[in-house]
Amino acid sequence: MKYGPEALSADTKYTTEYESLLHSMGEEFLLPRGKVLRENHIYYLQEGRCALCVYGQCGETSTLIYFEPGRLLNFLPSLSRLYPLHPMTRRRSVPRKFFAVRALTNCRFLRVRHEIFIKAFADSLPLHSLMVRSLTENILNLLTHAFNSPLLPAGQRICRLLADIMDDQPPHALPRYMTYPEISTHLSIHPITVAKIFKTLREKRIIRKKDAGLTVPMSTGCTASLEAWKN
Structure with missing residues (x-):
């Protein structure tokens, strides 16, 4: 594994490759600070900060994950239709309407329609790499959030x-x-x-x-x- 300047250079190279590919598939989309994103397209965050939030039935809100530039968002609905999931997983799934991405600052995205992304995803190694990277980061961030247990002071x-x-x-x-x-x-x-x-x-x-x-x-x-x- 590379560290330091070499790792930064490699990361910049791949980020440029991701953005170039996604730009050819979609369009730029701006989300002002405080606004909520509920569309079913796939988004790549280029600038700003946003968060995945859960909105409860009684009006309560919880923030699960924070997203920095270079992250792919809103792809789980597409993946869940692309790959067969365990029946128990489907039973436990929370309705999509309770989740939304909220802009913490003014955000700039690359927006790609679901059907276009899925069609390109099948044969694109860069898209697979970006997806695995995003999934890994999301899981690690969720584990960090879970580690900060409500049982602690x-x-x-x-x-x-x-x-x-x-x-x-x-x-x-x-x-x-x-x-x-x-x-x-x-x-x-x-x-x-x-x-x-x-x-x-x-x-x-x-x-x-x-x-x-x-x-x-x-x-x-x-x-x-x-x-x-x-x-």
Whole structure:
């Protein structure tokens, strides 16, 4: 496995190949911040950030996965029709109407119609590669979300989330779309509790305000605080 500049170069090469292929099959599509995507086409995110959300029958909302540029979205309905699924899997499936992609920032996609994608998918190694990559990333992100169990203390769960989403490079900025309501939705923690925990994190200098956002001045700050929240 390659790391460092070589890995980045390889990733850029394949991303360009994916985008060129998908561009020839579809069209650009813009989704403004806050809008919801419920169409059955397949989308490739080029710019922005969005999330897969579940909308419950009683109006409750939960965020499952966050998507960064380079990710393929909304392909499960197509795959489930293309490949035979185990009967038990079909019985457990949640109706499509309860899921939607929500734009956290202004987003730019490449949109490909289902029938066009499936026809090209059968004989396209790049599309298979992109699909496997997207499936792998989605599963890993879902496992990370599941690992941050609701049985853990709220402060510990928030620290784990912040350690996961902050920039790798100093000053380790937190995404501006990750607001208190967004964290509350993602972790199913009351917004007031989220606000109180952030106040404590600021008092302990684990996070700091910088310009219009928040940073983690010490990359180990959130990780080190996990033990403190256990006590």
